[in-house]
Amino acid sequence: MLRNPVPRAALALVLALGAAPAQAQEVLRDAETEAFFREMSAPIVTAAGLDPRNVNVVLLNDGEVNAFVAGGQTVYMNSGLIGEADHAEEVQGVFAHELGHIVGGHAIRGGEGSRPAVAITLLSLLLGAAAAAAGSPEAGLGIFMGGMTAAEGKYLAFSRAQEATADAASVKFLAGAGISGRGSVNFFQKLQNMEYRAGYRKSPDDEWYSTHPMTDDRLTTLKDAFEQDPAWKRPEDPALQRRFLRVKAKLYGYLAEPQQTLTAYPEYVNDIPAHYARAYAYHKQAFMDKALAETDAILAAEPDDAYALELKGQVLLESGRPADAIPPLRRAVALTQNQPLIATTFGHALLATEDRANFPEAERVLKAAVVKDHDNPFAWYQLGMVYEANGDTPRARLASAEQEAMQLQYVEALRNAEAAQAALPAGSPDWLRAQDIAMSTRAMVEHKRKKK
Template identity: 35%
Template sequence: MLRRIITLTAIFLVALPSTVLAQGRSFIRDTEIEETLRLYATPIFKAAGLDPNGVSIYIVSDNSLNAFVAGGQKLFINTGLLLKAETPEQVIGVMAHETGHITGGHLSRVHDQLRNASAISILSTIAGVAAGVAAGRSDVGTAAILGGQNIATRNFLAYSRTQESSADQAGVKYLTAAGISARGMMEFMETLEGQELLSTASQDPYMRSHPLTTERVEFLENYVANSTLKDAKVSDDLYERHARMRAKLYAFTNQKQNTLRTYPESDTSVAGQYARAIAYYQNSELAPALEIIENLIAVEPNNPYFEELKGQVLLEFGKAQEAIAPLEKSTELSNGAPLIRLLLAHAMIETGDNSYLEAAKTNLMGVLSRERGNASAWRFRAIVENRLGNEGEASLSQAEYSLLTGDRQAASYHAVQADRKLDKGSAAWLRAQDILQATNPDGKPGKDAPK
């Protein structure tokens, strides 16, 4: 049974095409968590000779322990793995191993699998993720974690034991080059080793798609034992970020009573307070949630994510006007993080005050300059342009939104409207022509327009 849909502080449910949802996956976005994972991964990607900006990291909303690479340089990590990992090094170790699969060319086997219809379906799913993940919606929260993985997907993403061993060796090399202990990777593999006696159905997906052998575990144990970095730890800052990431994910994916049991009042850490604030917020208890958030802001006045949470809570409780100030501060402190600017624009729109429309548009344009594939930004822009009386831009924005969310018929219809209202030859008009061509390759624009 799905949990009640909740609004989150920038943990957004991704509006994915139906082909993605059919695979039983949903994805979440959160600026703070994405930044933390980037900090984990960047030294590894650099050590592997990869451009850190060229590797996309996606967070899969699934409580099973899993991570994989697919569709080129795309790294997928389950929320279950992030919650299970007790240290940053354990997550970094998994990232290093998966990076070994990328640099080892193990994904080339995908082309051989294309003979199977199931493989084609899986590739379509993966291809749709890049656009779908960018469609984070600020008005919809994450639903219940969707169940398990399709058997065909598991088989498709499964690696051979030889490839696993190769990825291990590459992974420890990258970790050492980055000055990070391989102990985290070893600890993660030892956790998986305890699942070998479980039935296949009871094993975590990572165990099924990444075959574990005694030799692999022994290799890692020997490597760590003889490494000068065996007792090295990453910075205290990363440990604190890890604790907050886990607290945030736990609080947003559990009922209040579970969160308060895991993070009781006696836990005075920032992570513990963070979790309790979210738990009260989820349970529609505004006063205690805001009290904790204000305390957190007093301790860390330059933390953009506490201001973001305050703004999100106020917006959720119908206080859009009051939400603007903390969201403006959060936007400034985060150097204009797209998801936070999106939330700010949403709050401005929700006030119903037309004096905010130009500012909302500016923020949405800022989001789209960095994430052109953000479907929600186009949807909000359509609302703003319509209220400003810019009918052509409103139609074009709605066409962009429909195209990104897979509704080709609606995209064609709105592109036709944009074509009629925009100045011929303008950049916006030319974009409308592109959408018409994409949705009507037979050269008959608008033939699929709604009746």
């Protein structure tokens, strides 16, 4: 189920390199969505010569139709992009473009474009100052402004070249994966239509001031290249498309107002995406019976649908019925081979019963979850509650330090890590981990203090 790492979340996509700081946006974690991203991206990553296990897609809560990379091997996508797409192939086209930035090392090569621009700016500043000192202030200002324009043009030309390179790479990667480029072309057509609806009309100076090549030029180039690929007329993968429609409906139901969801997915529509979306709408309105009826409708068609079981369990848990949530969540964990996000919800339900007989299972499940997905602060929070309930205060403090460090609460993380280290057996794995957290958070605290 869509959730925040602590404890609620959201999504994002961007068609530009380094277009937004991912750290400043809300991240959505959802087991089914992340599984879809892995499946749709794996053949493209392989075609690019990379290991699919090392390339991630992160969804952000941002209505802008966009996707971006910001260093490393992670592609960030906005919820607005998923909402605008109608086919999994469109998302694959966007992903292939962003992967082109990763393979080209564009994020770490940004200095290649900025350094010449800075050099031009500094030179124009020196020449302008010299002209002003010689008694021609207007000439000096003109030299400086001309230099600024030239510097801007230099950098933008560099950026456009990177975007064109990423476009060409996307053609290569999709062809290598045997995926049609129709989705990529269709999505660029949507971007073009969005420009027209916004009142944009191309002028001769537009490309000079743009970070990207003009959309119509990119569209023509891409279409010409893709139409020569044998995969151009290959039908889309129906199973992947079904999974995309489910993910899109979940996202819409999670983010939209309930009435908007019920308008977009009216009650007479009885496919699985519609049941998904309406389950979220009713759950947000606290109509538990209606929400459960929607999840049960999915399970009537597909009894072993792990993600529908997960959703049913979370509806029950958040409606104050944790004991009833345990069976569907336990089944979902088993079906997904201990998927860590689902396991975290299961552990939460076990703890929420306040039945100490459930605590050993909760500890076992949550430990397994953080091993598979270390960067999940809510799982660490729940695990800390188990430790505290069992009287294991040192490990409870260590779990809190893990959680707080991920949430950039460095002072609190340092305090808990030092307390854990003081009480844990010296040299033990947990003691060493507490020491690592203490050292890293102490450095961050000192850094922030110096900046102030």
